[in-house]
Amino acid sequence: MSINANIDWSKLGFTYTKTDLRYVSKWKDGKWDDGKLVEDNNITISEASTALHYGQQCFEGLKAYRTRSGKIQLFRPDENAKRIRKSCKRILMPEIPIEKFVDACVQVVKANESFVPPYGTGATLYLRPYVIGIGDNLGVRSAPEFLFSIFCCPVGPYFKGGMAPVNFMIAEEFDRAAPHGTGAAKVGGNYAASLLAHTNAVEKGFADCIYLDPATHTKIEEVGAANFFGITNDNVFVTPKSPSILPSITKYSLMHIAKEYLKLEVQERDVPINNLSDFKEAGACGTAAVITPIGGIAYNNELHVFHSETEVGPVIKKLYDTLYGIQFGEVEAPEGWLVEVK
Missing domain, CATH: 3.30.470.10 (Aminotransferase class 4, branched-chain amino acid transferase, N-terminal domain)
Structure with a gap:
């Protein structure tokens, strides 16, 4: 070829x-x-x-x-x-x-x-x-x-540095989508609405911002142009569930990998912003970003650090290696996940 x-x-x-x-x-x-x-x-x-x-x-x-x-x-x-x-x-x-x-x-x-x-x-x-x-x-x-x-x-990588932890901030003044709007559809308006918040985050030294739920502003929804997930202190893979979140194919693939390959419990549920201490690792995932480890999240003038601001956590490393291996043909894929271009 x-x-x-x-x-x-x-x-x-x-x-x-x-x-x-x-x-x-x-x-x-x-x-x-x-x-x-x-x-x-x-x-x-x-x-x-x-x-x-x-x-x-x-x-x-x-x-x-x-x-x-x-x-x-x-x-x-x-x-x-x-x-x-x-x-x-x-x-x-x-x-x-x-x-x-x-x-x-x-x-x-x-x-x-x-x-x-x-x-x-x-x-x-x-x-x-x-x-x-x-x-x-x-x-x-x-x-x-x-x-x-x-x-x-x-x-190449969506975020500079590739598979390395980056910090995010909560977009407290902005919503990504309306409660009954187009958040679950991949339409350009959602991304246009995120440009100002993203720019503000970058100007403050963060990779991007994290949006809370538009109805109550108490729960994590999306990480800019990606989905959020975390690994709890007792090794449960958790990701937010909401009708205004874009259903990420990468996220659902990671949920399957976490359960079937890493034998972790998987939960798709509310993720209260005040419960960040429940997680020992956190990440953003999507087609462009694949997995970006989250070093810390800034909220209420404090930076909550997860595993490390400089090193990738062990569970996220295993998730990434497994997904990467499947995509590049090094790890056996679930049936139907890959289409060969002949």
Whole structure:
């Protein structure tokens, strides 16, 4: 398999790189077309598109991995397909058939095979599927047409430093989503709403902020662009449960790994912000971040430190090594988790 020799894989961050081809499919008159691969990384849409004015759009994120033998595989693309269907349904966009979504992902990876980083570099090929409302429209209504596209970029770690603890602060003045809003859908508006809080956190020296539940501001919900989880003092894997949390595929994969591989008890429940001392380790997880250990959380002018601000805790290290091993073909995966790109 060919590998692009002009990229310094070790210096990749989580940034955009134009690759050779991307997939584009359009919905019109009640159906999706067959879709095709195109070279142009620019899209031309009506100035009246609902995606521009009313935020009618959603997206996904998943990765392709090159194994030691050179094989390329996708990690749970069917789960991304299911989640984007839920996002589309929430904001009145046509759902994409699961088979169409997975096939489009495979097409994009095959077409950009030389951009899949070599095994052992820690880098991966990130895929960004998205759906937007397009076409001439002025009133607040669903679009007359839609565009579904997938592009890809080789990426390194989301947070600088990779698998190293970072500190977060509680976003006490901001909510990520409304109690009955679009928090569980992967829509752009959720991320636009987080930009100011994120910038404030970074300016204060933190990696990102952590949002509390919008209804009571007493429980941990999400860590910026990732999900929160913690390991209690008696070795229970705990992660928040809320209707306004984005259901992370990485989080549910870690829950399975914690239970079936590490034999830990797993709980998806409320995580009161005042009970941080219950946890000996904590982390943020998601497709982009994979697992980012949380060194400490700043709240009420105090920094609560978990395992360490400089060293990764032993349970999180095992979770990361197992997930990483599954994704790169070093650890046996549960049935159906991997799709080989042939």
